[in-house]
Amino acid sequence: MLGVGVLKGLVETARNFFGSYVSEERLTTLQYPEETSPRIEASRSFPFLVYDGSDWQQGMRCVSCQICEKECPPKCIFIEKSPDKKPDAVGKMQFYPAKFDIDISVCMSCQICVEVCPFDAIKMDVDYNLSATNRFSDLLLDKERLSKSNEYYHEIHPTEAASVDADLAAAREKAAPKPAAPATAAVQTAGTGGAAS
Amino acid sequence: MSTFSAPAMELTPKPSYAADGAQLLEVSMGPQHPSTHGVFRMDVALDGETVVKLKPIFGYLHRNHEKLGEDQSYIASMPYTDRLDYFCSMTNNWAYALAVEKLAGIVVPERAEYLRVITAELTRLQNHTSLVGFLMQDMGASGTPLMYAFREREKILDLFESLSGARMMCNYMRFGGCRVDLPKGWQQQAQSVVDAYPKFLDEFEALLTSNEILMARTQGVGALSSELAIAAGITGPMLRASGVNYDLRKVDAYGIYDRFQFRVPLGDHGDVYDRCMVRLLEMRESLEILKQALRDLPEGPIQDPKTKVRNFKPKPGEAYGRIEAPKGELGFYLISDGSANPYRFRVRPPSLINLTILEDLCLGRNIADVVIILGSVDIVMGEVDR
Numbered sequence: 001m002l003g004v005g006v007l008k009g010l011v012e013t014a015r016n017f018f019g020s021y022v023s024e025e026r027l028t029t030l031q032y033p034e035e036t037s038p039r040i041e042a043s044r045s046f047p048f049l050v051y052d053g054s055d056w057q058q059g060m061r062c063v064s065c066q067i068c069e070k071e072c073p074p075k076c077i078f079i080e081k082s083p084d085k086k087p088d089a090v091g092k093m094q095f096y097p098a099k100f101d102i103d104i105s106v107c108m109s110c111q112i113c114v115e116v117c118p119f120d121a122i123k124m125d126v127d128y129n130l131s132a133t134n135r136f137s138d139l140l141l142d143k144e145r146l147s148k149s150n151e152y153y154h155e156i157h158p159t160e161a162a163s164v165d166a167d168l169a170a171a172r173e174k175a176a177p178k179p180a181a182p183a184t185a186a187v188q189t190a191g192t193g194g195a196a197s
Numbered sequence: 198m199s200t201f202s203a204p205a206m207e208l209t210p211k212p213s214y215a216a217d218g219a220q221l222l223e224v225s226m227g228p229q230h231p232s233t234h235g236v237f238r239m240d241v242a243l244d245g246e247t248v249v250k251l252k253p254i255f256g257y258l259h260r261n262h263e264k265l266g267e268d269q270s271y272i273a274s275m276p277y278t279d280r281l282d283y284f285c286s287m288t289n290n291w292a293y294a295l296a297v298e299k300l301a302g303i304v305v306p307e308r309a310e311y312l313r314v315i316t317a318e319l320t321r322l323q324n325h326t327s328l329v330g331f332l333m334q335d336m337g338a339s340g341t342p343l344m345y346a347f348r349e350r351e352k353i354l355d356l357f358e359s360l361s362g363a364r365m366m367c368n369y370m371r372f373g374g375c376r377v378d379l380p381k382g383w384q385q386q387a388q389s390v391v392d393a394y395p396k397f398l399d400e401f402e403a404l405l406t407s408n409e410i411l412m413a414r415t416q417g418v419g420a421l422s423s424e425l426a427i428a429a430g431i432t433g434p435m436l437r438a439s440g441v442n443y444d445l446r447k448v449d450a451y452g453i454y455d456r457f458q459f460r461v462p463l464g465d466h467g468d469v470y471d472r473c474m475v476r477l478l479e480m481r482e483s484l485e486i487l488k489q490a491l492r493d494l495p496e497g498p499i500q501d502p503k504t505k506v507r508n509f510k511p512k513p514g515e516a517y518g519r520i521e522a523p524k525g526e527l528g529f530y531l532i533s534d535g536s537a538n539p540y541r542f543r544v545r546p547p548s549l550i551n552l553t554i555l556e557d558l559c560l561g562r563n564i565a566d567v568v569i570i571l572g573s574v575d576i577v578m579g580e581v582d583r
Contacts, residue, residue: 005407012404013341028348040355042380044362071507073273110276110368115376116507124362159380 041157044124046104047113049146056147058086061121063094068113068122076106077113092175102146104130105139120164126156215244224564228257234331235578239555239567246563251556258582266542271297271372271509274542278529279366282548282580284324287316287357288522290370295451296518296529297372301511303504308497309374310453314490315387316360316369317520318483322394323353324523325434325476325483326401328575332473333405335572336414342404349397352390359383372509373501384491391487398480406474415470419558419570422467429554433525433547434479435574438464438471445521452520456493457486469573476575510537524548524575544583548576 019026030037053059069077080099087093113122125148132138154161213221227238236257242250262281266274278293279286291313298305305313330346354364359380361367369376405411421431426439436443444461446454462478464471513535519528525547532541551574558574559567 002409005409005412009404009408012400015400016345026348028351040359042359042362042377067507071270071273073269073276108276109363109366110279111362112272112276112368 039126041159043126044109044111045128045130046107046109046125046141047102047111047122047146048125048148049100049143050121050123050150050153051147052150054149056144056149059150060096060143060147061119062097062100063119063121064097064100065095065118067116067118071112071116073110073112074106074108076103077101078103097143100143100146101140103140105135120168123153123157123160213242213250215249219244221249226567227254234571234576237576237578237581239571241559241564241567243564246565248559248562248564248567251559251567253552253555255552255578255581258578260583262583263542263544267539270507270537271511271539272506274539275371276366276368279368280579281544281546281583282522282524282527282577283365284327284577285320285523286365286367287313287320287369288520288527290367291317291452292518292520292522292527293529294370294372294518295520296516296531297511299516299518300514300531300533301372301504301509303373303501305374305452306498306501307453307495308378309499311490311494312375312379312499313370313452314454314457315487315494316357316367318487318490319353319356319387321483321523322480322487323350324575325480326350328523329401329405329473329476332469332569332572333411335568336411338411342401345397345401345404349394356383356387356390359386371500371504371506373504374499376500378499384494387487388491391484391491394484395481398477402477406477412470415473415569415573416468417466418469418562418566419573420466420468421554421558425554425557426467430550431525431554433521433523433551433575434475435472435525435551437461438475439467440465445519445526449519449521451518457489459483459485469569472573472575508537510535515541519545522547524577524580525551544580546580546583548574548578548580549583552576552581 016026021027050061051057051059052061064079064081066079066081069075069079078099078101079097082096082098084095085093086096109124111124114124130139150161150165153164213223215221222243224241224243225238226241228236230238236255238254238257240250240252240254241248260280262277265277275290275293278289281289297303326346327343327350330343333342334340357367357369358364360383361369361376421435421439423439423441426436426441431439432443432445440463442461442463445451446459447461459482462475462482464475511533513533515530515532517528517530519526521527526545527547528545530541530543530545531539534540555571555574558570562570
């Protein structure tokens, strides 16, 4: 009979409409600025640089090897190597970035920089409230704005950060037998030892 | 009147006339038309309301994908493939990874193959769900079916996010496997989505398939004969709606698709209704594959340990990797000259090739039918323009 199909469809619409009052399944919307959906641990937005300890300049893991700059598909990373060296996360003397900029208006959040980084220095952030009033200077993040502490990294990606810390602790132990620079090594372990264990 | 090779611009184009002398009305639909699924334009010549000529014009979203691929390392093209058909980044990743694996002779571990099948079938589910929703939207069912479709799609996107970190631009697959293993609880979550999906499909079909208005609007509209479909190289659900039994999952059995029991739904008339129904039925078969894959998922490594991410240089040669993407046959053709960049990088996009017969489908139909015919072709402009 003509019209039965339409009525059948309307029954479905009614079921969804009234169901939304009683069933969580059918009401999936959120009142956004007030409510947000629970964050998924693996989610990612833009890269940041991890530092150990409390001083971002001292504890920065990046050794300015420029691999991420080379591998970045849209080429949004700009690095300038430092003239001098300082001890890195495992206590080895390394260069550090004199300049490290990421243009997040170009970045496409592919996290290839994270994959290729051999020093676990660059990781993905989760912050998505990134509106800016100046589209050039506000979106070109420099070294200081990119630096986030290892504790912050633990907060946003707990599982991943724990395994990274375990790897770093193992690498540090491997490097430890050589009594190279006891003073700097102590600084480093003070920074990450607690988080790793 | 714009073409890329227009010899001289006529500021006042001459009017065209139908056979009986009536002046034709030329309408430029798009590029910012809500029915065009992105920035796509159709120059339509109308006799009254009947289409007598249709010229698709595209390229508004061209971003040099193939040349960029030739300019960068192999891995750097992987995130760009996400942006081809941005509804189905997982299958795009897979097609590209398959081409590179053929080129370099990489073997993919068992578990990674299963993960690829699971993510690809989830992609097919969400693509077809939203496509049917969009098609209803084009027909004038404003919002309601599309919102139901998006509600379900969101559950699958949540799965993608907890697996790969992003809802749509997943960048999940790597040469010789997948990037990360399943997080804790993912498999149960996926299982519950798969278990709940048939109920939604039942509701969706009750809402749509027996609706008289929908049937009157879609049956017999935009009929595509199987001869024309084959001659024009149409693939995917559109080809199967015309009754041609050609599914790369069966024909090519790439990956591990020969291990799964599933049927290939076929249409009869090749009209808009059949295309819609074939997609609804395909979703049920995808659910069957998902059930089997989630049940059989083995333990083991997810990545071939010998494949490097950096300094990846395959031996000189060429390879064509193709898969059954939700929209049709998606292929990547690569030539390597032994360096870190591909010498030639070519994409065979299903959307573009399925779009080539748009004029044949629309001639003699009403202008309102053009909208739903275009909707039933299932295009994504990111893939058409590349």
